[in-house]
Amino acid sequence: MLKPNLDERIQLGMKAIAVFPAKRDVELIDEPEPQIATPSDVKLRMLEVGVCGTDREICSFEYGTPPPGSEHLVIGHESIGEVVEIGSAVSRVKVGDLVIPMVRRPCPHAYCRACREGRQDFCFTGDFSERGIKERHGFMTELVVDDEQYMNIVPSSLRDVAILVEPLTIAEKGISEIWQVQQRLPWLAARDGEPDGTGHNAVVLGAGPVGLLGAMALVTRGFTTYVYSREATPNPKADLVTSIGATYVSASTDTLDDLVMRVGNIDVVYEASGASKASFDLMKGLGTNGIFVFTGVPGRKGPMEIDTDSIMRNLVLRNQVVFGTVNANRPAFEAAIADLEVFRRRFPTALSALITGRFAMDDYRSLLLGNATGIKNVIAIG
Numbered sequence: 001m002l003k004p005n006l007d008e009r010i011q012l013g014m015k016a017i018a019v020f021p022a023k024r025d026v027e028l029i030d031e032p033e034p035q036i037a038t039p040s041d042v043k044l045r046m047l048e049v050g051v052c053g054t055d056r057e058i059c060s061f062e063y064g065t066p067p068p069g070s071e072h073l074v075i076g077h078e079s080i081g082e083v084v085e086i087g088s089a090v091s092r093v094k095v096g097d098l099v100i101p102m103v104r105r106p107c108p109h110a111y112c113r114a115c116r117e118g119r120q121d122f123c124f125t126g127d128f129s130e131r132g133i134k135e136r137h138g139f140m141t142e143l144v145v146d147d148e149q150y151m152n153i154v155p156s157s158l159r160d161v162a163i164l165v166e167p168l169t170i171a172e173k174g175i176s177e178i179w180q181v182q183q184r185l186p187w188l189a190a191r192d193g194e195p196d197g198t199g200h201n202a203v204v205l206g207a208g209p210v211g212l213l214g215a216m217a218l219v220t221r222g223f224t225t226y227v228y229s230r231e232a233t234p235n236p237k238a239d240l241v242t243s244i245g246a247t248y249v250s251a252s253t254d255t256l257d258d259l260v261m262r263v264g265n266i267d268v269v270y271e272a273s274g275a276s277k278a279s280f281d282l283m284k285g286l287g288t289n290g291i292f293v294f295t296g297v298p299g300r301k302g303p304m305e306i307d308t309d310s311i312m313r314n315l316v317l318r319n320q321v322v323f324g325t326v327n328a329n330r331p332a333f334e335a336a337i338a339d340l341e342v343f344r345r346r347f348p349t350a351l352s353a354l355i356t357g358r359f360a361m362d363d364y365r366s367l368l369l370g371n372a373t374g375i376k377n378v379i380a381i382g
C-alpha cells in the first residue's frame, strides 16, 4: 500500500476544541486519532459534549491545566459517546453501547486511600487528573480512547438527554451525602412508601443546569423545593421550575429574608450558583438541623463582608452541617442515569427544555467565549 501523503495524513486526524493557556487562545485544531493501547481500552465516537461554566472558565484562562508536556488542553468533560472498538480484555461494554465517561482519574500515590479505593472524587493529594480540565485531554473531539472502568452504559432510550448525566452526578453525590449526614437524625426516616425527603424543605440557589437538575432530583425525593435565582419572572426557567412542582422565587422581588419567611425551616440548601456572598447570606437562614451543600466554584473577587457571628451561632445552636462536594463516583453516575429515566417519565417537557441548543464544533467561539445564553448548550459531534 502507498504511504498516505501529508494531506491524506492530516485527514486521518480529527477535529478537537482546545485551549492554549500560554498564548491565551482557544482553537479548533487537528489531533491525531487515538488508538487502543491496552487490552482494557475502549474507543468512543463522541456524539455530544455539553458546555458548562467550567469550560467557559478554562477558556478565560482562570482554570484548567494541559497534560504535562502539552501546550494545549482539549476541553470538554460532559459527554456521551458510542463504543466503536474494544480492547481484547474489555468485558463491561460492547461495540455499539452508548456510554458516559467519568471525568476524574486517580492520583498515582500508594498512600492516597481514596484513589486506591476508586474514590478519586475524594483524592486528598490533589494529584488527580480530570479529562478536559486538569492534565488530561477532554471530550470535545471526534474520537476518544479510555479505560473501560470509567464507562457508564446509558440506555439508547435516553440518547437525547443523556448529556445531562454528568451535571446531574453533582446533585446525586450531594444528595447521597445529605442522607449520610442525616443518619444522625434517625427519627426523620421516611415512612413506608414515601420518598425520603417528604415533609422537608429544600432551597436550590441558582437556576443553571446544575441547579435545575438538582431541583428535579430533590422534587423526586419528596422535598418541598424552592429555586431562588436572580432573573425576574416571567422567564422560561421559572416556568420550568413551576412545571416540575417546585416554586421559583426571584431575587428581584424577594430578599433572602423574604425567602426564609416563605419557606419556614430550611432543611437543605443546595447551592448551584457559584455566588459566595449570596450563599453565605442565605446560610444565615438555614434551619434547625439543616444542611448546606456547596457545589459552585466562584471566581476570586476579593473579600466581602458577611455576618460571621450569626452564621457561627446558628451552626452551633441549630446543629447545622455545611459541606462542599466536587466530582462524582460511579454510583453517582448510575443514580443519575436512573434518575433521568424518572425525570423523563415525570417531567418530559421540562427535561427536554433543559437542552436549549445543539451546535456544530465550528460554533465553539460563541459558545465558549460569547455571553452565556440558554440553559444547557451542547456541541453535537457525531
Ligand code: BGC
Pocket: 052, 054, 077, 103, 104, 130, 133, 166, 167, 326, 327, 328
Ligand atoms: C466537573 C467535575 C470536576 C469539577 C472540578 C466540574 O465542572 O463536573 O467533574 O471535578 O468541575 O474540576
